[in-house]
Amino acid sequence: MYQLYSFPYSPHSRRVVSLLEQAGIAYENHMVPMMEGGHMTDEYLRINPNHQVPTLIDGAIRIHESNAILRYLCVRHELADWYPVSxxxxxxxxxxxxxxxxxxxxxxxxxxxxxxxxxxxxxxxxxxxxxxxxxxxxxxxxxxxxxxxxxxxxxxxxxxxxxxxxxxxxxxxxxxxxxxxxxxxxxxxxxxxxxxxxxxxx
Ligand SMILES: N[C@@H](CCC(=O)N[C@@H](CS)C(=O)NCC(=O)O)C(=O)O
Structure with a gap:
């Protein structure tokens, strides 16, 4: 199952959660406690060296940059309505x-x-x-x-x-x-x- 690292006040996280939910794609959401510096911990920097949310993990694939994640999910799940192909x-x-x-x-x-x-x-x-x-x-x-x-x-x-x-x-x-x-x-x-x-x- 996808592992998503996100924060509810993050607009970049919001778009990814929106797509996952709209498309009914299963995922596990890990809230990164940004107010307490959770994005700056060694553990999170190993997940995303830019200390930013969102990050999506799909097995061995780790992807950050919110719009890239949106495109990735659409291609992977053939969501042509959400991401027109031509x-x-x-x-x-x-x-x-x-x-x-x-x-x-x-x-x-x-x-x-x-x-x-x-x-x-x-x-x-x-x-x-x-x-x-x-x-x-x-x-x-x-x-x-x-x-x-x-x-x-x-x-x-x-x-x-x-x-x-x-x-x-x-x-x-x-x-x-x-x-x-x-x-x-x-x-x-x-x-x-x-x-x-x-x-x-x-
Ligand atoms: N270009 C990135 C920007 C992500 C971004 O700016 N995330 C903010 C929260 S909305 C963040 O994690 N900021 C913490 C930091 O930059 O240290 C994307 O589209 O995912």
């Missing part, structure tokens, strides 16, 4: 998976980490700068969703799970964009039982 669906799915990592993730982290999770140690200037830069990213998302139910077409894919896992995080900073296409899309993903299961149980 055509525009494939192109858009790949594009948005990478866009999420390259264009959105760091800005989201800079905001939420500094405004919320680091408390009095947060760098509010860094958060303000990131907020300025993230707004045009929301415009790109809103425009793309014009006339599209999901980022890669008419069905949800791993690109949606990946993006929505980051967008959820913005709720902690009360920064979820209130524009109609993003809200409609996010609501649909948020209602997926697998996505619900991936959220911190408070």
């Amino acid at each position: 055509g525009e669906g494939f192109a858009l799915c790949e594009q948005w998976l990478d866009w999420n990592q390259c264009q959105l993730a760091k800005l989201m982290v800079d905001i939420v980490l500094n405004r919320v999770f680091l408390g009095e140690h947060g760098n509010l200037q860094a958060a303000d700068a990131a907020e300025e830069l993230i707004r045009p990213k929301f415009d790109v998302m809103e425009d793309h969703l014009n006339g599209r139910a999901f980022f890669a077409g008419s069905k949800p894919t791993i690109a949606d799970l990946s993006l929505a896992s980051n967008m959820f995080q913005l709720n902690f900073a009360q920064l979820m964009p209130q524009t109609p296409n993003i809200l409609r899309w996010y609501q649909t993903i948020a209602e997926l039982p697998g996505f619900q299961k991936s959220l911190p149980q408070v």
Whole structure:
């Protein structure tokens, strides 16, 4: 059975849990106690030398990088709905998976980490700068969703799970964009039982 190392407040973990749950794939979840430095222990560094979650272990195969894990699971389980294999669906799915990592993730982290999770140690200037830069990213998302139910077409894919896992995080900073296409899309993903299961149980 898959062994997943994750943390409930981690958006990168959330997308993997969402897919495993949505696809009904059996796995054992090991919560890495990040608040207590569980990701920095020798034991965990042997699992992931980047001291990050998530990490997935599949027998002798050990894989980190959340979007790579999503692709791996889809190929391994032939989840073509979640990861289209050809055509525009494939192109858009790949594009948005990478866009999420390259264009959105760091800005989201800079905001939420500094405004919320680091408390009095947060760098509010860094958060303000990131907020300025993230707004045009929301415009790109809103425009793309014009006339599209999901980022890669008419069905949800791993690109949606990946993006929505980051967008959820913005709720902690009360920064979820209130524009109609993003809200409609996010609501649909948020209602997926697998996505619900991936959220911190408070
Ligand atoms: N590119 C990685 C990023 C993973 C990541 O940043 N994980 C965060 C939690 S959301 C983490 O473990 N941070 C601890 C650290 O970097 O020391 C991925 O997509 O999996």
